[in-house]
Amino acid sequence: MSLEQHRAFNRMYQRDKMTLGFLTPFEPMTNQPPRMENTVELARKIENLGFSAIWLRDVTMHDFNSNDHGQLYDLWIYLTYLAAHTNHIAIGTSSVVLPLRHPVRAAKEATSVDRLFPDRLIMGVASGDRQKDFTALGIEREERGRIFKQSFDFLNRLLKEEHPTIDSTLGVIEGRSMKLMPNPVTSIPTMVTGFSQQSIEWIAENGDGWIQYPRSIEEQASLIRNYRALANIKSPGAFKPFTQTLYIDLSENPDERPSQIPLGYRLGRNHLLELLFQFQKIGVNHLAFVPYFARRPMEEMIQEIGEEILPHFPTHD
Template sequence: MSLEHHEAFNRMYLKDKMTLGFLTPFEAKSKTKALPKMENTVELARKIEDFGFAAIWLRDVTMQDLESDDHGQLYDLWIYLTYLAARTNHIALGTSSVVLPLRHPVRVAKEATSIDRLFPNRLIMGVASGDRKKDFEALGVEREGRGDVFKQNFDFLDRLLKEDHPTIHSELGVIDGNGMKLMPTPFTTIPTMVTGSSQQSLEWIAEHGDGWIQYPRSIQEQASIIKDYRELADKKQPGVFKPFTQTLYIDLSENPDESPTEIPLGYRLGRNHLLELLYKFQEIGVNHLVFVPYFAKRSMEEMVQEIAEEILPQFPTHNL
């Protein structure tokens, strides 16, 4: 199976073009380290879909770290993704990202294929090695060895999702291709995107992922990374399009002409400068950009509407 029939993938990703999405929770981080309220996530998700954005993304976070104000989202990744999928119609739902060292690959495969069958062609599955210390401590997993565990779990998961009758002998478990089979099977190929380095080499990422999700960098640095990634991906699998996705933290000013000032992993800026920045990201090869509102001062409703009306028409979700 290939990704040519996956509707969400093809609505989000096209060579030399870029689409836009948002990361939950749709609210700024609390200065008091309070958990996200997530009171209007469904309403905002519907607005984001109705406006025509390409995707909504959800993080995989287990424990609240009382020493940090970054709690990700409140609910379990798969449960809340299902909740949002049932209350929206067609927008892509991405995981950014399933922490593979903390989840058994057979369970991940079961969860992903269930989503894919219940809500066909909507799941974009980012996977990662994870970095939140408290999650590893709580689950009794050695964090220092997460790169090796990630690769082992990724290979197991990849075979379960992409082979009809895999026979797998692993310390994680045994799959007898003659006597058992994962159920349900995927509706179609589920795009699996490596996030960050996941403790792997760029060569490995370029060969094994269906795409790559990265963190924000300067235009120059990101351009260099994308160039190296494209060259390696084409060398490993000539002619196969492997899209590049990145996040961008934004605090959208009410003044459309406000010049950019740096915030963690992004900028505070007006929409006219944001538009210029997005054109630059598209030019260097970013295929999908995810807005992160954790440092925003304005209401999410206002920001979504302004971006939808003034910026989204330049980066539309692709028609099938």
């Protein structure tokens, strides 16, 4: 099964081009869990305006010392809920924390979603970093890199091979007498998020793409060049897209110059457009807006970006 047949992958990712999406929750961060009051309405608005993807995070515990709570509900349950209330927009995980989820269960959940909502799932996976989640589940955070790699290999074989035989400390799959059900409709894109305690060489070889955090243009350009060179060595001719997030606080003044906020900028739409063209030029293939520091009503911000910015970075037909 090839990603060439995966509809959401091809609507989001093309060489030398960039599409846009949003990360949930669509509301500012506070010291309380998100309210999630109008997420479905905003998700439909994002889809109807023509954005290519909505992304969800995998957070388990409410950490009283953090303002960062994910989207409140379980990743897979809420992903299914949003997919059922939208029609065609890609639904991405950013990301499934593999050390906290058994790879067989993760594979079962992914293939079930793919069968119910064909070719809409983009699966980012990560090693995780939230100490309270590891503590609650009795898993050593310091072991997350090793567990991630082991789980990734197990998961990827379940998703990509027809009858894998796997003998692992995580479990045994006897390929001649058993297999995961259901099968995915096509190959589910599996993308590493951050470094996940792995080398860039390993990521370039094993992931179907790479999801990264915001950096300066210069730093991100250098990282992308290195990644693409390594990916071409490991998989000559293969297209492995690069995705990143960007935290934004869109000003009502379209000409407001950028000022720094954590992992992004407060700025007007004209400077946002300039910035996005720079990200596209250095090789970013998809960019997900993160509105955790936004001051304006979310409906206004989504509408303005959809009308004024999105036409320059359309979802691919």
